[in-house]
Amino acid sequence: MADSGPARRAAASLLHWIDARLPLSALWRAQTRGHRVPDNFNVWYLFGSLALAVFVIQYVTGFFLAMHYKPDASLAFDSVEAIRRDVPWGWLLRDVHAAGASAFFAVVYLHMFRGLLYGSYRKPRELVWLLGCALFVTLIAEAFCGYLLPWGQMSYWGAQVIVNLIAAIPWVGPDLALWLRGDYVVGDATLNRFFAFHVIALPLLLIGLIAAHVVALQHVGSNNPEGVDAPHATVPFHPYYTVHDLFGLSVFLCAFAAVVFFAPDFGGLVLEPANFTPADPLRTPAHIAPVWYLTPFYAMLRATTATTLRLWALAALAALLRAAWRRRHAPRRLALLLAGGAVLLAALLLGEAKTWGVAVLGGSIASLFALPWLDRAPQRSMRWRPRWHLLLLLAFVLAFIALAVVGSRPPGAAGHVVAVAATFVYFGFLGLMPWWSRLGRCATPPATLRASPRAGR
Numbered sequence: 357m358a359d360s361g362p363a364r365r366a367a368a369s370l371l372h373w374i375d376a377r378l379p380l381s382a383l384w385r386a387q388t389r390g391h392r393v394p395d396n397f398n399v400w401y402l403f404g405s406l407a408l409a410v411f412v413i414q415y416v417t418g419f420f421l422a423m424h425y426k427p428d429a430s431l432a433f434d435s436v437e438a439i440r441r442d443v444p445w446g447w448l449l450r451d452v453h454a455a456g457a458s459a460f461f462a463v464v465y466l467h468m469f470r471g472l473l474y475g476s477y478r479k480p481r482e483l484v485w486l487l488g489c490a491l492f493v494t495l496i497a498e499a500f501c502g503y504l505l506p507w508g509q510m511s512y513w514g515a516q517v518i519v520n521l522i523a524a525i526p527w528v529g530p531d532l533a534l535w536l537r538g539d540y541v542v543g544d545a546t547l548n549r550f551f552a553f554h555v556i557a558l559p560l561l562l563i564g565l566i567a568a569h570v571v572a573l574q575h576v577g578s579n580n581p582e583g584v585d586a587p588h589a590t591v592p593f594h595p596y597y598t599v600h601d602l603f604g605l606s607v608f609l610c611a612f613a614a615v616v617f618f619a620p621d622f623g624g625l626v627l628e629p630a631n632f633t634p635a636d637p638l639r640t641p642a643h644i645a646p647v648w649y650l651t652p653f654y655a656m657l658r659a660t661t662a663t664t665l666r667l668w669a670l671a672a673l674a675a676l677l678r679a680a681w682r683r684r685h686a687p688r689r690l691a692l693l694l695a696g697g698a699v700l701l702a703a704l705l706l707g708e709a710k711t712w713g714v715a716v717l718g719g720s721i722a723s724l725f726a727l728p729w730l731d732r733a734p735q736r737s738m739r740w741r742p743r744w745h746l747l748l749l750l751a752f753v754l755a756f757i758a759l760a761v762v763g764s765r766p767p768g769a770a771g772h773v774v775a776v777a778a779t780f781v782y783f784g785f786l787g788l789m790p791w792w793s794r795l796g797r798c799a800t801p802p803a804t805l806r807a808s809p810r811a812g813r
């Protein structure tokens with residue numbers, strides 16, 4: 357141990373030199389022992405740090421993959437095959453990156469579910485939630501751009517379908533689609549710009565958003581499973597949650613390694629079979645579907661047909677009649693409401709199903725942004741809210757899972773009925789939240805939880 361003396365002294369004096377110029381130790385202390393967080397975090401509080409860990413895995417493996425990948429329509433597919441077969445450890449880099457994309461979404465979906473369970477989006481964490489939603493949209497764009505890069509059949513035709521959908525957006529759609537493709541068809545120019553988005557623009561945006569998300573959270577403080585602010589019940593982040601998060605990370609890495617080493621395509625979920633065939637613009641695959649994490653939104657899009665639009669119109673009409681019948685609104689407001697409703701009704705009955713499908717898809721994500729203002733329950737956490745609020749949340753999650761399953765299968769009559777019903781549950785849960793979240797009696801958290809005998813222990 358005596359030998360380590362000079363080395364330790366040298367390290368201490370180097371740190372001292374740095375600290376005099378950059379407050380490194382103070383920053384580290386502020387983020388670890390100095391950063392206090394609620395003492396009752398549970399397993400649901402692992403997924404934020406896991407999302408960060410997966411981001412790092414994706415960034416590092418992506419960096420090495422980019423050294424060997426060729427963003428050229430005539431070389432891309434073969435360069436990925438060469439990475440898998442010829443580049444030392446290339447197979448591992450590729451499989452980790454592909455499984456990492458799925459793991460990212462799995463972790464982020466669980467992270468979002470925690471937010472719904474404990475009302476983490478409620479005041480004062482609205483901006484944390486909004487930045488999270490922006491992260492989610494950016495992550496979808498990042499995954500979508502990355503999926504084109506192997507230039508397999510599903511990459512090509514998936515991009516074709518989605519870019520065509522973008523073209524259906526009124527007014528700006530056709531120009532936006534043309535700009536994204538860089539051509540009138542998906543081709544080499546598209547591959548080049550998707551590569552630029554995937555490796556430069558979107559990762560940079562992700563880093564900025566993650567930083568803003570975490571800084572905003574540190575500013576307002578974390579929520580907790582009780583959903584009650586109890587400044588007395590806090591502990592330093594280190595060692596309590598560094599150990600907690602490292603344990604979670606170890607478990608996660610075991611599961612992740614099991615997928616990478618024993619089931620790298622995970623039954624076609626992580627790597628779709630059609631993508632092992634090079635892109636062929638002259639041969640459409642029998643069934644085109646996005647990867648599992650985007651299928652819920654794809655299913656909602658497919659569920660929007662002329663018949664479903666009539667159902668939506670019926671629902672809009674019922675809501676309008678209810679508003680008029682209850683006559684709680686001032687006459688001017690009621691007139692505005694009825695006029696707006698009539699326009700919506702006409703648009704639903706006369707609009708094109710494809711345009712509405714894109715609106716439903718966009719609306720399903722956009723409505724998540726509004727959550728902090730939709731939820732009016734007196735308590736944040738489901739722990740204190742009526743049991744049926746939790747049951748509604750579970751119905752919402754089940755609808756989302758049903759949509760994911762249906763969206764990954766070829767279209768069929770039974771699947772369509774399930775998708776339509778699940779889309780109604782999805783939008784019903786969010787759209788009617790201002791109404792249902794106020795109903796029922798919430799329990800009162802015990803005073804020991806709410807009041808602080810020694811605030812800021």
Ligand code: HEM
Pocket residue numbers: 400401402403404405407408411464467468471474476477481484485487488489491492495566569570573577578579580
């Ligand atoms: C790249 C993706 C993301 C990363 C790296 C990330 C990272 C984190 C981290 C490290 C935390 C603190 C630890 C924790 O509470 O678990 C956190 C908290 C939080 N995140 Fe995220 N997040 C991501 C995506 C999202 C998304 C998509 C949403 C919601 C739409 C979201 C909403 C929240 C909320 C509301 C909190 C505060 C939770 C609480 O205090 O109870 N995050 N996030």
